[in-house]
Amino acid sequence: MAVVALNKENFKETIENNNFIIVDFWAPWCDPCVAFTPTFEAAAAKHPDIVFGMVNTETDPEIGEYFEVNQIPGILVIREQAGIHAQVGEIGAPALDAIIQWARDFDMTEVRAYYEQEAQKAN
Numbered sequence: 001m002a003v004v005a006l007n008k009e010n011f012k013e014t015i016e017n018n019n020f021i022i023v024d025f026w027a028p029w030c031d032p033c034v035a036f037t038p039t040f041e042a043a044a045a046k047h048p049d050i051v052f053g054m055v056n057t058e059t060d061p062e063i064g065e066y067f068e069v070n071q072i073p074g075i076l077v078i079r080e081q082a083g084i085h086a087q088v089g090e091i092g093a094p095a096l097d098a099i100i101q102w103a104r105d106f107d108m109t110e111v112r113a114y115y116e117q118e119a120q121k122a123n
Contacts, residue, residue: 003044006053007060014053015081021051022100025067025074027058032090033073039093047100077103082111 006014006023015021024040026033037054044052057064057072067076067083077085077099084106087099 003041004051004053006055006063008062011053011055011060011063014051015078018051019080020049020103021053021078022103023076023078024052024054025057025064025069025072025076026054027056027072029058030072036073036090039091039096042093043096043100050100075099079103079106080108080111082108082115084108084111 003024004010004014022043024033024036026037028034040052040054044050055063057069064072067086071088073090074086074088075091075096076083076087085099085103087095091099
């Protein structure tokens with residue numbers, strides 16, 4: 001699957017309509033960010049069941065601010081609308097592969113229970 005450009009128009013919809021998303025926070029002036037793009041794109045090609053999206057923090061700073069992204073490059077792993085892992089700084093393909101495998105194996109039971117309890121409190 002191709003990498004999706006995420007912005008304030010499509011970010012929320014993408015998160016709500018997909019169970020597994022990996023977001024790359026980047027900016028065009030950030031050399032390590034630009035250098036990471038081919039690694040991110042290769043991972044997207046290897047894992048077509050995961051949505052890989054990139055947020056340009058220059059054009060859509062609100063998204064980065066919402067997630068308190070203070071340093072780039074950075075990735076955020078989201079499963080079932082919950083952020084389960086954040087990684088800041090340069091990483092290579094082996095580290096990204098390890099993060100993806102960890103996220104695939106992550107047991108969402110406690111996360112689901114938490115959100116279920118919160119929903120019950122709200123009602």
